[in-house]
Amino acid sequence: MKSDIIIIGGGMAGAAAAISAKEKGADVTLIRKGYGSTALSSGAFDILDTKKDVNSLNKRHPYRIAGEKNFNLFKSSLNNFLKDIKAEGIQIDGAVTKGATLISIAGVFKDTNLCQHSICEGRLSGLKDAKILFFGIKGFAGFNPKQCCGLFKEANENNNLLIKKIDYRFIDFPGHEGETFPSPFILAMRLDDESVLEKFVSVVKKTARKNGYTHFGFPPILGLRKANAAVTALEDSTDCKVFELLPHLPSIPGYRLQMSLDRLLNKKGVTVLIGDVNMAAIKDKRIESVSVKTRNGILNIQARSFILATGRWAGGKAVKKNGIYEPIFNLPIYEKERIAEIKNVADYLDSYVLESHPLLSVGIRVNSRLQPLNDEDDIAYKNLFAAGAILGGYNYLTDQCGLGVAFLTGHLAGKYAGEG
Ligand SMILES: Cc1cc2nc3c(=O)[nH]c(=O)nc-3n(C[C@H](O)[C@H](O)[C@H](O)COP(=O)(O)OP(=O)(O)OC[C@H]3O[C@@H](n4cnc5c(N)ncnc54)[C@H](O)[C@@H]3O)c2cc1C
Structure with a gap:
């Protein structure tokens, strides 16, 4: 089997690479063994902490390596992507340079740049003078509205957020009264059904009648595919603004994002293959083919260029005498300025705070064209590029830049590989 470009990994990085390589006219095959962090993420699209600018970041940060000029291209490339993905059923609102503070199901806050439309009305900046009612679902332990309310009320007082009222109610999930729901996916899938949504809307309407609420907050369960339709139906029949809270794991908004990426890849004509890439054939510093373990056996696929987008933890590791290596192409994984080693767990737990925790910024090194480097800081292979969380040198939590x-x-x- 042959393709112009092979992408290994099907999260945000692999999908973005596939789409831009396709735009260059290449024939693209994306191989993934499953879902990674993109499907686990909260659905908030972090680009960069608005208090930071690109030049203030650590010199190994991928934004610095890609260069300021490329960072400034962010806006136009992201806008095109947001238009495409909206057509696949997921609307993402906000702006690259704008910050938004959102409320999580625990009642605490998270700063981000863009977020899914169904979450957007929960931006703190729009809640001044609001009267908010949070809805818990009886039998669903994944959201405790009492705890959420308690912490949120405290934050309202301590930070003078000027929210007028914060309260909660439990409702039955219509047609399933007295049942327990171990997973949010069960509820979200049911709410994609129009007749269930209609009954749900009428329960919400009845419960919240005549209390002057301006906003209704829900756990993130308002549909796996049709969250926007659920928000519109609830808003139209209650005259209140409706929003989902940010999830913890498992994440319905993260899964929604991943499913929309899958649909977009299909629409763009990218071939998607499910399998585990476990080996590469190499000649004269060029990758000739990769070997993929699929359900139907081993496939060898040749290509002109390859893109490694296997994620930070999802891609696994190979442990050698002198440190940790990426397992398919044998690339060294760096922890700050040296190759990472397996240490005692206690070394990692000792006095680290998030700011400096080495495990949060480990990864491979690349040059400014995103070509991975070997132990000698030379280009490892002439036709390999890398993207996403496999890259080291940044901490997505403290820099707030995971999906960005x-x-x-x-x-x-995708652009560099597509240009050949
Ligand atoms: C719990 C959690 C919450 C997060 N929340 C946020 C958030 O709110 N906002 C934000 O911006 N960022 C968030 N992040 C970070 C963000 O999700 C990641 O940085 C981003 O999704 C990484 O995308 P990726 O495509 O590089 O990797 P991934 O999405 O992890 O994709 C890796 C892909 O590689 C595939 N793969 C790996 N090895 C192989 C192999 N050998 N063969 C074939 N396929 C392979 C996997 O199956 C998967 O498809 C969060 C991360 C986590 C873990």
Whole structure:
């Protein structure tokens, strides 16, 4: 089997790479063994902490490596992507340079840049003078509205957020009264059904009648595919603004994002293959083919260029005498300025705070064209590019840039590989 470009990994980085390589006219095959962090993420699209600018980041940060000029291309490439993905049923609102603070199901806050439309009305900046009612679902332990309310009320008082009222109610999930729901997916899938949604809307309407609420907050269960339709139906019949809270794991908004990426890849004509890439054939510093373990046996696929987008933890590791290596192409994984080693767990737990925890920024090194480097800091292979969380040098939590780095580096890697 042959393709112009092979992408290994099907999260945000792999998908962005596939789309931009396809735009260059290449024949693209994307191989993934499953879902990674993109499907686990909260659905908030972090690009960069608005208090930071690109030049203030660590010199190994992928935004710095890609260069300021490329970072400034973010806006136009992201806008095109947001238009495409909206057509696949997921609307993402916000702006690259704008910050938004959202409420999580625990009642605490998270700063981000863009977020799914169904979550957007929960932006703190729009809640001044609001009267908010949170809905818990009886039998669903994944959201405790009492705890959420308690912490949120405390934050309202301590930070003078000027929210007028915060309260909660439990409702039955219509047609399933007295049942327990171990997973949010059960509820979200049911709410994609129009007749169930209609009954749900009428329960919400009845419960919240005549209390002057302006906003209704829900756990993130308002549909796996049709969350926007659920928000519109609830808003139309209650005259209140409706929003989902940010999830913990498992994440319905993360899964929604991943499913929309899958649909978009299909629409763009990218061939998607499910399998585990476990080996590469190499000649004269060029990758000739990769070997993929699929359900139907081993496949060898040749290509002109390859893009590695296997994620930070999802891709596994190979442990050698002198440190940790990426398992398919044998690339060294760096922890700050040296190759990472397996240490005692206690070394990692000792006095680290999130700010400096080495495990949060480990990964491979690349040059400015996103070509991975070997132990000698030379280009490892002439036709390999890398993107997303496999890259080291940044901490997606403290820099607030998880999906942003995956998108931008994916977009650029696809462009470079597509240009040949
Ligand atoms: C719990 C959690 C919450 C997060 N929340 C946020 C958030 O709110 N906002 C934000 O911006 N970022 C968030 N992040 C970070 C963000 O999700 C990631 O940085 C981003 O999704 C990484 O995308 P990726 O495409 O590089 O990797 P992934 O999405 O992890 O994709 C890796 C892909 O590689 C495939 N793969 C791996 N090895 C192989 C192999 N050998 N063969 C074939 N396929 C392979 C996997 O199956 C998968 O498809 C969160 C991360 C986590 C873990």
